[in-house]
Amino acid sequence: MTLTADAATDSQPVLDVTGPWTPPGTLLRQMWNARHIIATLARREFFSRYRRTSLGAFWSVILPLVQAVVLAIVFTKVARVGLPGNAFVYVFTGLASWSFFSVTLGVASTAIVDNAQLASKIYFPRAALPIVTVVANSYIAVVNYVIVVIAVYASGVDPRPQAFGIVAAILTLLLLTASIATLLAGMHVYFRDMRYAIQAILLVAFYVTPTFYPLGQAPAFLRVLDEINPVTGIIELTRVGTVGADHHWWIPVIATYGWTAAVVGAAVLLFSRHDRVFADLL
Amino acid sequence: MSDIDLNAAISLRGVGKRYTKYDDAPALITAATHMFRRSRRSKLWAVRDVDLDVQPGESLGVIGRNGAGKSTLLQMLCGVTAPSDGRLRVRGRVAPLIGVGVGFHQELSGRENIYVNATILGLSRREIDKRLDSIIAFAELESFIDTPVKFYSSGMYVRLGFAVAVHTEPDVLLIDEVLAVGDLAFRMKCFDSMRAIRAQGATIVFVTHQLTIIRSLCDRAIVMSNGTSVFDGAPDAAVSHFHDLLRIDQDEESDLGWAIRRSGIATVDLGALEAGDGTTTSSINGFDKLALPVTVHAEQDLVDGFLGVAVHSEDGTLVYADSAHETPWPLVKAGTTKRVTIGLQLALPTGAYSVTVGLYQRSDIAGKQVQLDLAPPRLIHVIGRPMVQGIADLKATFGPKPRAAATRRSQPAARRGSRTP
Numbered sequence: 001m002t003l004t005a006d007a008a009t010d011s012q013p014v015l016d017v018t019g020p021w022t023p024p025g026t027l028l029r030q031m032w033n034a035r036h037i038i039a040t041l042a043r044r045e046f047f048s049r050y051r052r053t054s055l056g057a058f059w060s061v062i063l064p065l066v067q068a069v070v071l072a073i074v075f076t077k078v079a080r081v082g083l084p085g086n087a088f089v090y091v092f093t094g095l096a097s098w099s100f101f102s103v104t105l106g107v108a109s110t111a112i113v114d115n116a117q118l119a120s121k122i123y124f125p126r127a128a129l130p131i132v133t134v135v136a137n138s139y140i141a142v143v144n145y146v147i148v149v150i151a152v153y154a155s156g157v158d159p160r161p162q163a164f165g166i167v168a169a170i171l172t173l174l175l176l177t178a179s180i181a182t183l184l185a186g187m188h189v190y191f192r193d194m195r196y197a198i199q200a201i202l203l204v205a206f207y208v209t210p211t212f213y214p215l216g217q218a219p220a221f222l223r224v225l226d227e228i229n230p231v232t233g234i235i236e237l238t239r240v241g242t243v244g245a246d247h248h249w250w251i252p253v254i255a256t257y258g259w260t261a262a263v264v265g266a267a268v269l270l271f272s273r274h275d276r277v278f279a280d281l282l
Numbered sequence: 283m284s285d286i287d288l289n290a291a292i293s294l295r296g297v298g299k300r301y302t303k304y305d306d307a308p309a310l311i312t313a314a315t316h317m318f319r320r321s322r323r324s325k326l327w328a329v330r331d332v333d334l335d336v337q338p339g340e341s342l343g344v345i346g347r348n349g350a351g352k353s354t355l356l357q358m359l360c361g362v363t364a365p366s367d368g369r370l371r372v373r374g375r376v377a378p379l380i381g382v383g384v385g386f387h388q389e390l391s392g393r394e395n396i397y398v399n400a401t402i403l404g405l406s407r408r409e410i411d412k413r414l415d416s417i418i419a420f421a422e423l424e425s426f427i428d429t430p431v432k433f434y435s436s437g438m439y440v441r442l443g444f445a446v447a448v449h450t451e452p453d454v455l456l457i458d459e460v461l462a463v464g465d466l467a468f469r470m471k472c473f474d475s476m477r478a479i480r481a482q483g484a485t486i487v488f489v490t491h492q493l494t495i496i497r498s499l500c501d502r503a504i505v506m507s508n509g510t511s512v513f514d515g516a517p518d519a520a521v522s523h524f525h526d527l528l529r530i531d532q533d534e535e536s537d538l539g540w541a542i543r544r545s546g547i548a549t550v551d552l553g554a555l556e557a558g559d560g561t562t563t564s565s566i567n568g569f570d571k572l573a574l575p576v577t578v579h580a581e582q583d584l585v586d587g588f589l590g591v592a593v594h595s596e597d598g599t600l601v602y603a604d605s606a607h608e609t610p611w612p613l614v615k616a617g618t619t620k621r622v623t624i625g626l627q628l629a630l631p632t633g634a635y636s637v638t639v640g641l642y643q644r645s646d647i648a649g650k651q652v653q654l655d656l657a658p659p660r661l662i663h664v665i666g667r668p669m670v671q672g673i674a675d676l677k678a679t680f681g682p683k684p685r686a687a688a689t690r691r692s693q694p695a696a697r698r699g700s701r702t703p
Binding site for chain 1: 358360368394402407
């Protein structure tokens with residue numbers, strides 16, 4: 001009852017398949033062995049996406065900036081939500097992670113089906129495909145956070161040691177996005193409605209994410225949803241050392257890590273049973 | 283069921299693949315409602331109970347009708363899909379040629395796609411750097427290598443895909459019908475490189491309908507029918523078995539029915555083709571005599587040996603085959619070499635053709651010949667008469683009077699009559 005497709009030695013890989021599932025250890029080793037493939041495919045995705053556009057990769061940074069400006073205007077001048085400090089900076093500390101999360105998840109959660117041509121012809125762990133998209137998009141997260149740091153200190157916030165929460169925020173964001181995308185991409189092979197369901201959920205989830213309002217200002221029912229939302233923890237990690245977070249900022253942070261662990265576990269279970277037969281359904 | 287062969291390049295024991303046929307589209311809601319009614323999904327065994335061992339360096343042909351499970355078998359060998367039953371083991375770097383240009387990204391250039399494709403096939407960046415020039419040269423894409431592949435023709439696509447695959451120095455090469463594409467000259471190059479790969483000790487598995495490929499490149503073949511391997515043995519015997527299976531005795535490949543393959547007695551080689559004036563040529567006028575310099579080397583005493591020649595057109599159609607089976611050589615002594623020239627007039631329409639020479643021996647079994655060796659085919663470009671179409675130039679004459687044509691036609695009949703005592 002084992003499947004191994006690992007490099008016994010570098011020169012002599014062995015594919016040995018039997019039984020109905022792949023042990024999780026083998027699966028993770030396969031993923032590790034596929035790291036060069038992930039890097040090359042991510043490079044391919046990055047360079048091919050903005051082919052023949054003049055602004056290229058800047059587009060993915062321009063969009064959240066525009067969104068942040070609009071939200072800052074709407075929620076200070078029209079809706080009059082009391083945002084601490086500079087409204088644009090505050091909104092962008094939330095949007096930096098949310099825009100990466102929603103944009104990347106939208107593409108990565110369909111990665112296996114969208115790459116059916118590749119996934120059904122050549123062998124490599126199919127879980128690599130959503131991760132490829134996350135890696136190819138990771139520059140968006142990095143650039144967004146560089147803008148956060150610049151904007152925060154340009155707006156006159158004093159540097160504090162808790163600002164290193166930003167590093168934790170970026171790493172957690174990448175890990176969370178990769179694990180959710182992998183799980184959803186695996187499920188999407190079976191349930192093709194997911195592509196649209198995910199878009200609908202993301203649309204709603206945007207309002208249950210404390211991007212344009214502080215977590216402390218959310219009414220009780222919304223606050224519970226906010227705290228369950230895995231992205232909230234990342235936003236609070238970003239804000240704790242910069243524009244200021246909620247008193248109980250660690251609650252959503254724990255929820256975020258709880259989500260990540262649960263989703264990784266679910267993804268490993270799903271792929272150990274189904275990775276080997278995805279090709280049959282593509 | 284014996285245990286898996288750990289020394290084999292490919293080893294299968296009791297391998298089966300069952301597909302679930304979804305009568306209802308799998309969707310969120312139907313999945314929920316049908317959770318307790320799984321019986322509505324019918325199961326289908328595409329491959330069942332296959333035991334197979336392929337040793338390193340062996341080349342195996344897989345033949346069978348459409349839907350016999352050949353492609354599923356190949357998919358399992360390259361790891362894309364796992365068997366539902368049994369155990370499968372493949373040792374070494376596998377290069378699948380199942381789809382052409384798999385993983386090619388339309389917007390990226392040929393050069394960029396080489397890196398992507400070769401990485402997926404298991405090469406490191408440094409290894410690709412080293413082989414890049416050789417890959418480009420093999421694919422004959424020097425002037426197009428920085429063009430996005432979406433502007434490539436299907437032939438260019440195949441050439442690039444094949445070039446990358448053969449340059450990964452695979453331990454196991456899996457080929458599925460891919461060579462049906464591309465022109466004859468490139469196909470010949472592919473065959474040469476596959477022979478080279480095989481000579482380096484790699485294992486090759488061919489899934490093909492082109493029985494000539496099985497005959498010329500495989501050491502062994504299996505016949506698949508309804509998901510199981512119904513025959514495993516010599517390529518010619520496998521092809522015969524396949525024809526028995528099809529119950530077709532009179533089609534173009536049925537000439538195999540009369541040949542049994544036996545190696546080690548004598549070999550045949552075909553030199554560069556010569557024009558009438560004795561110079562080496564790669565193209566010939568359809569009216570001119572073509573000379574095929576053939577060398578036969580006997581390793582053992584060869585009794586009743588004779589040569590056969592076959593011409594195939596670019597699409598693989600047999601244009602002409604003949605042999606000297608009525609006038610065999612009484613004896614070619616062991617260790618001697620015999621040089622023969624076969625004369626041929628390629629009265630054919632313009633196009634590329636392959637010429638194959640085979641060495642045969644009469645056998646005791648009635649109606650059966652023994653095929654001792656086949657020389658690698660030579661390519662010739664025929665410049666035919668303009669406006670001639672079809673597969674042969676039958677040199678029609680358009681005479682002025684029907685009566686004159688009739689008297690001319692009666693002459694050979696009279697000659698034939700005079701020969702009879």
